[in-house]
Amino acid sequence: QSALTQPPSASGSPGQSVTISCTGTSSDVGGYNYVSWYQQYPGKVPKLMIYEVSKRPSGVPDRFSGSKSGNTASLTVSGLQADDEADYYCSSYGGSRNLVFGGGTKLTVL
């Protein structure tokens, strides 16, 4: 199972919106609505931001939204704030009782 493809970096200015993509195949992202996104600050624990493509856990700001089209999932962060600067990882059920993560995207707030 290959890792999902994410851009290594993304950036935006405070108040802007930024979208991070997560590309897989029809065997993972495209085949199931089990895409999740995690935020991780350096040296810290991953935090669930989005699950099942577009659902937000309690406590996650509605500035964070998720979507999927075909084999590509996306995380959009609107109204960028300084503390959004972190690494973001997508994951997807990959069939055959496997989970696959993306390589991660470092989001920089300019």
Add this chain to the structure above:
Amino acid sequence: EVQLVESGGGLVQPGGSLTLSCAASGFSVGANSMYMTWVRQAPGRGLEWVSLIYTGGDTTYAASVKGRFTISRDNSKNTLVLQMNSLTTEDSAVYFCAKGGPGYWYFDLWGRGTLVTVSS
């Protein structure tokens, strides 16, 4: 307080074994519809899924660890366990345990991780 605390990491030689534990509090690792997982992160690298155990005790593994790692849980101690054998330098990483969400294949509570270093 709902939390997960990993332990058991350390320095081990290639070919050696190590057992990681993840103590849960505030919920039961053996509860109905509960599933738990191990995810690892090599220094400076991304997240890599390792293994998962379902509520009924069924288990699944990433190809990279299948046959070498064994996931289990001790309901009496409310603990998740990862037995790691035949370790290689590629297994060096911080190992996180995580709790599955009410739905499928996502994890809403993570431990702080325990560092495993495989080196001679």
